[in-house]
Amino acid sequence: MKKTTAIFSLVFVLATTLVVHAQDSTQINVQYPFGEPGSTSRGVFGPDDRKEAQDAIGYQDFVRATAVMVSKESIRNNVAYSYSLRERLSMTFNTDNFDDNVMFLEQPALANCTGFLIAPDILVTAGHCIKTIEDAEPYVWVFDYTSTQQFNTNTHAIPLDPDDVYEVAEVLSAALDDETSDDYAVLRLKRKSDRRPYRFRTSGTVTEGTGVNTIGAPTGLPLKFAENAQVVDASPANWFKSDIDSFPGNSGGPVFDDYGWIEGILVRGAVTYRNGDYTGDYYYDETCDCIKTVNFNSASYTAGCQSHKITHVPSELLVRSIYENLAYAITNGLQDRFDDWAVYQWIFTHQYAKENGLLEVLALKEQNYGMYAQMLDYAFPTYTDSQRRELLDYTISTNNNTLYTLLLEQGIYADAGANKTYTALQEAVKEANTGWVVKLVDAGADAQVKDDGDNNLLHLAAATGNTTLINYLYGLEPQLIDSENRAGDLPERVAKDKGYKKVFKYMKKMRKSR
Incomplete structure (x- = not known):
């Protein structure tokens, strides 16, 4: 936001100890570009410049990956029911008068918290929203909750697409601890979504001056996009302060940089003392006999301004x-x-x-x-030598020429697998797989290799009776025809012992013609 309009938020850096490989923002392509339990209300610093989420150009995928938590009691037959913000505030403050700075009065105030996808079925939110599966069971998570949805101000009905409604299957991890300032929940949904999840920081740390944004459901309203914010203090070990406009309902929402990378989870906001209580969203002003939006002119010395706390996952x-x-x-x-x-x-x-x-x-x-x-x-x-050999064996066994080409491009050693009894070439000869014998030889496999019994490739080929293979190997290494194995046998003798009499005679003639 503006320099004079800073709301401080505490942000836990996402998994700063996770990975040693730095996430280099200079190499990141901007993507497509993409009543609250246990919390204190928050508000706006400077003019309220929140916009409808669907109007956030370049962030459509992010909007689609952001969900809101809705009580099951508010939904009947795929229709949700909600008061408008006007009705809700009128009942709270017992007046129908509103200042011009109160926005979105005719929209529904349905949602409780915000959450966002980091995998097809993994959703992150604040720990004070959901901590246990018992907490999760009374609620569903609704995607595409934007102001484009129909809202009947007379019946209070909001039709929902059942494909946009998800239940929680499991709480993978959650924490809510004032001492450690942990406040997060990671939930597994009952089914996967085809929406593009948010990507997130896994190494390094956010720095002061980094631009940050959020998408959420302030005061239960349809999703809003808040931008023009920045990190104002990144010195704490596991949180940072930023100046994002938010209200109750934004809890659990994503805080992401201008490249779309998640920096943390929004969980608290600044408050001020009004009407005998602390508030950070709306208050009654006697001078105008009306309801106003809380507006902070400075981030300094604001009660509760160490807010928008974002925890690590x-x-x-x-x-x-x-x-x-x-x-x-x-x-x-x-x-x-x-x-x-x-x-x-x-x-x-x-x-x-x-x-x-x-x-x-x-x-x-x-x-x-x-x-x-x-x-x-x-x-x-x-990959180790044995892993490369396993990959080579798989390629040959599945006759996968596409994969073989990829392995050759990586410079795979045709004789990989020093711990194996036979090289891949020897195995191919034993299987009379002439096509792969040729490919392996062309890739540099050793055609003079011998096994533990001093059998060369012609000995192995003779045992198959395959004259096409024998002719190829003889043309490649003719001297092999004269080589005896440890038992004193020439390749032709192996063919005879295997019952290939014609091959025996053929190889004998081949040897004598040298």
């Missing part, structure tokens, strides 16, 4: 969310979604991926080779 849940976003993109073939989350490239080799299934394997299963190639650029250098 446990690192293990951030890792899980990144993994699930990528898995969702791979499974559904969403290249642009994959690109969004592939910026967290360390996830490809993270222990979580090793324990829950490598994303490269999932990409191969789904035949998403473009995504696989992107992951391979990061992961391949970390």
Whole structure:
């Protein structure tokens, strides 16, 4: 907001100890660009410049990923019922007079808290909104709650699309602790959403002067977008202060920078003493006999201004969310979604991926080779010799030429697998897989290799009786025809012992013609 209009908010830095790889904002593409329990009310610093969320140009995906918490008791047959803000404030202050600075009077005041997606079925909110599954059960989370929805001021009805309504399946983690200032909840929804989740900081720290924004349901209103705010104090270890306009209902909402990266969770706001109580949203002014919006002219010395507290999310849940976003993109073939989350490239080799299934394997299963190639650029250098051999064996067993091309581009060693009894080339010869024998030789595989019994490739080929393969290997390394194995047998003798009499005679003639 304006320099003279600072509302201080405390923001927990998201998982500052999670990852050693820095998230470089200079490389970030602006994305598409994308009554409250247990809280104190908040308000506006300077003129109220909140706007309708759907009018936030370039932030449509973010609006779609933001939900509001609504009591199940307020919903009947996919219709929600709510007082308007005018009615709600009139009942609270016992007057129908309003100052011009009170906005959105004819809109419904339905919501309790705000939350936002960080994975297809993982939603983050404030701990004072939801802490246990028992807290969550009386509520649903409604997406696309904007002022474009119909609201009948006579019947108080708001039709809801059931596809926009989600219940909570599990509280993955939650905390509400005044001593530690923790105030967060991470919820798993009962079904996945196709909405694009918010991305979030995983390393480094927010700095003073960083522009920040929020989307939420102030006083239960349809989603509003508040911008023009900035970080004014980033010195505390696990929170920062910023100047965002917010009200009750904004709790749990996302606070994100101008690139769209989540910096934290909005949980409290500034208050002032009015009418014998602390308030930060609306108050009754006797001089005009009317209701006004609380307006702070300065952030300094404001009671409760260390507000808009935003807490960190446990690192293990951030890792899980990144993994699930990528898995969702791979499974559904969403290249642009994959690109969004592939910026967290360390996830490809993270222990979580090793324990829950490598994303490269999932990409191969789904035949998403473009995504696989992107992951391979990061992961391949970390593969052990045995892992590279396993990948090579998989490629050959599935006759996957596309994958083989990708591996060649990474410079895979054709004889990878020093711990194996046979090289990939020897295995291909034993299987009489002439096509792959040729490919492996072309890739630099050792055609003079021998096994523990001193059998060369012609010995192995003779055991298959495949003359096409025998001819290829003889043309490649003709001297092999004269080589005996440890038992003193020439390749032709192996063919005879295997019952291939014609092949035996053919190879014997081949040897004598040298």
